[in-house]
Amino acid sequence: MPVIEVRNLRKHYGGKPAVEDVSFTVERGEIFGILGPNGAGKTTTVECLEGLRRPDGGAATVLGLDPWRDTAELRQRLGVQLQESRLPDKLRVGEALELYASFYRNPADPDVLLEQLGLSGRRGTAYRKLSGGQQQRVSIALALIGNPEVAVLDELTTGLDPQARRDTWEVIEGIRDRGVTILLVTHFMAEAERLCDRIAVIDAGRVVAVDTPAGLVASVADEQVIRFRPSEPVPDELFTGLPEVRTVTRRGEQVEVSGVGNVLHAVTSVLARRGIVAGELRVEQAGLDDAFVALTGRRIGQGDH
Numbered sequence: 001m002p003v004i005e006v007r008n009l010r011k012h013y014g015g016k017p018a019v020e021d022v023s024f025t026v027e028r029g030e031i032f033g034i035l036g037p038n039g040a041g042k043t044t045t046v047e048c049l050e051g052l053r054r055p056d057g058g059a060a061t062v063l064g065l066d067p068w069r070d071t072a073e074l075r076q077r078l079g080v081q082l083q084e085s086r087l088p089d090k091l092r093v094g095e096a097l098e099l100y101a102s103f104y105r106n107p108a109d110p111d112v113l114l115e116q117l118g119l120s121g122r123r124g125t126a127y128r129k130l131s132g133g134q135q136q137r138v139s140i141a142l143a144l145i146g147n148p149e150v151a152v153l154d155e156l157t158t159g160l161d162p163q164a165r166r167d168t169w170e171v172i173e174g175i176r177d178r179g180v181t182i183l184l185v186t187h188f189m190a191e192a193e194r195l196c197d198r199i200a201v202i203d204a205g206r207v208v209a210v211d212t213p214a215g216l217v218a219s220v221a222d223e224q225v226i227r228f229r230p231s232e233p234v235p236d237e238l239f240t241g242l243p244e245v246r247t248v249t250r251r252g253e254q255v256e257v258s259g260v261g262n263v264l265h266a267v268t269s270v271l272a273r274r275g276i277v278a279g280e281l282r283v284e285q286a287g288l289d290d291a292f293v294a295l296t297g298r299r300i301g302q303g304d305h
């Protein structure tokens with residue numbers, strides 16, 4: 001039996017759709033990613049799984065339980081890291097863990113958990129005195145203090161520097177190795193690619209693909225991405241009219257053209273005819289980032305390189 005099963009989930013806020021049609025299943029021991037741009041409906045989906053919101057349509061079960069009806073039972077078995085979870089500034093790390101442990105039937109040993117998360121020296125430190133990465137690890141510890149079978153981690157590494165982010169990824173892999181199934185909400189491509197066994201790509205309240213990171217990349221494997229800085233402004237239409245071109249995106253002055261076949265020749269020819277020089281020209285095979293653009297027509301995870 002899957003650990004999480006979501007079928008045609010739907011949730012509207014005041015008539016406005018947040019989740020239109022979301023279906024996926026998560027198997028025991030997986031790190032399953034929900035990837036999508038801001039406002040895609042990721043948080044609403046996981047809030048339905050946590051019993052915090054009642055779906056308007058469809059069905060969801062977690063560990064065979066109905067999150068809305070069996071909330072009390074589910075809370076004992078599901079760990080939740082809240083988005084931007086904040087604790088009272090003066091609360092010490094050890095106190096926070098003891099407090100949260102008291103909510104559970106069968107809590108983890110706070111000292112063991114702090115050791116596993118590299119926080120054993122911080123037991124007596126006030127929450128506000130911790131670095132961003134340490135605060136994040138405390139919020140992960142709080143999600144795990146009830147010894148959950150499933151943990152939902154929402155925007156795990158948002159706001160962390162690259163080193164703290166990599167350290168956190170190692171922590172998550174360690175938790176999975178202990179047998180905890182993890183549902184990871186993210187808009188960072190590198191995070192999804194590195195950590196997730198499978199990913200549901202969500203856009204505008206709908207699942208547009210569910211696959212392994214490699215499978216998602218393979219779906220655009222014949223695609224190339226050309227990046228360059230034109231010597232003068234060029235309109236998108238110059239490229240979008242070419243049969244080889246799929247998408248045109250811009251990052252500041254840089255133009256990114258993705259396409260298939262001999263797209264490089266097509267792009268450089270059209271530029272040459274106009275006497276435009278393509279500075280800093282680079283050609284790359286498609287990655288998860290590009291698979292996402294191909295699936296949704298949009299780019300997310302900027303700055304995540």
Ligand SMILES: Nc1ncnc2c1ncn2[C@@H]1O[C@H](COP(=O)(O)OP(=O)(O)OP(=O)(O)O)[C@@H](O)[C@H]1O
Nearest residue numbers: 013017018036037038039040041042043044045187
């Ligand atoms: N309580 C609410 N009341 C009304 N609208 C809401 C509420 N919560 C979310 N929304 C809207 O529902 C849509 C989906 O939001 P949701 O937070 O689920 O997306 P998300 O993918 O998690 O985005 P983010 O990455 O920004 O958290 C958005 O358009 C959002 O503005």
